[in-house]
Amino acid sequence: MKTAIITGISGQDGAYLARLLLSKDFRVIGVIRQNKSIPIIGLDFLGISKNVELKEINLLDGIAVENLIKEYQPDEFYNLAAQSSVGLSFKSPVATFEFNTISTINILEAIKNHSLTTKFYQASSSEMFGNIGEENLPLKESVLFHPASPYGISKASAHWITVNYREAYGVKACCGILFNHESCLRGENFVIKKIIRTGLEIKEGKSEKLKLGELSVQRDWGYAPKFVEAMWLMLQQDNSNDYLICSGNVISLREITEIVFKKLELDFDKYVEIEASLMRNVELDIIYGDNSKAKNELGWNYDISSNQLIEKLIKDEKEFLEWKKK
Ligand code: NAP
DSSP, rough: OOEEEESSSTSSSHHHHHHHHHHOOOOOEEEEEETTOOOOOHOOOOOOOOEEEEEEEETOHHHHHHHHHHOOSSSEEEESSSOOOOOHHSSHHHHHHHHHHHHHHHHHHHHHHHHHTTTTEEEEGGGTTTTGGGGGOBBOTOOOOBOOOHHHHHHHHHHHHHHHHHHHHEEEEEEEEEEOETTTTTTTTTTHHHHHHHHHHHHHSSOEEESSSSOOOEEOOEHHHHHHHHHHHHTSSSSOOEEEEOSSSSEEEEHHHHHHHTTOOHHHHHHEEGGGGGGGOOOOOOOOOOOOOOIIIIOOOOOOHHHHHHHHHHHHHHHHHHHHHH
């Protein structure tokens, strides 16, 4: 039986990845913060809490991370833990930068020194590209980063540290440069989740308005359960490499909100309000990617349109809310 360690198991991707790895007969060790309250809702919702072994580790503590690697000598290590909100990173730049970079170096150091056969996955982000010119679209792995938030900068640093350990020490490390991907397990502060959740609440008379920031931004949004498949595929290759993982579709936030409200039979003009305080300091206008490298080299298949994605997300959110009531 192979062993995989996942940091950030309590997050959206951690839960879906754990389910995928369990289905492939892995022993899954999930790293959680110290004093983290369990149960973990994502694992519970997917019905896999009993199958994952949880380990409390402070990933900023190099010795603790070293001991983790020595103890398990994992076949695969997925580093998903991060302060993952762009908005919050403007409010807490130091904590975001510190955690997102130092935790990654600690893990890479431990793997380099104690378990060179471990395959390592780093959760990089499309936010590393920043406000690049439209001439670079669709984005490819080769486009130069110009991050436009403390989050993007922290992820770019962790990305290059990972590449460095691969090139300098032969660590079998891959970076998945993932574009926005959504599910009912997405954090409450993320915009698609907020739109769908608030829309459902308005339907039930539990909310009056949906307040949003800039609606003209155009993004490449995908479906999280499909994106974690790409993470696993990256670590099954003979050669370690970096891959851009995205849907390849581009749609504005306004269009998404209009589609959600139409599907919920709600009047967009009546319920949606723009609030200046929700605008970001630096907002990327448009960003979408080219997933052909991942499709061709990994055999990753993604064929969900934006409309299908929204339908799935509304359906999943309803199921999730029903489950939470029980
Ligand atoms: P998420 O739901 O926000 O989960 C983040 C995870 O990191 C949680 O388990 C969280 O633990 C953990 N974490 C955060 N700060 C921590 C700290 N100081 N100490 C220990 N653990 C900490 O994120 P996600 O959507 O699953 O994304 C997974 C990874 O992919 C992240 O690195 C994210 O930046 C990256 N990414 C995500 C997207 C996306 O669209 N979802 C796109 C590109 C890249 P707690 O539950 O204890 O807070």
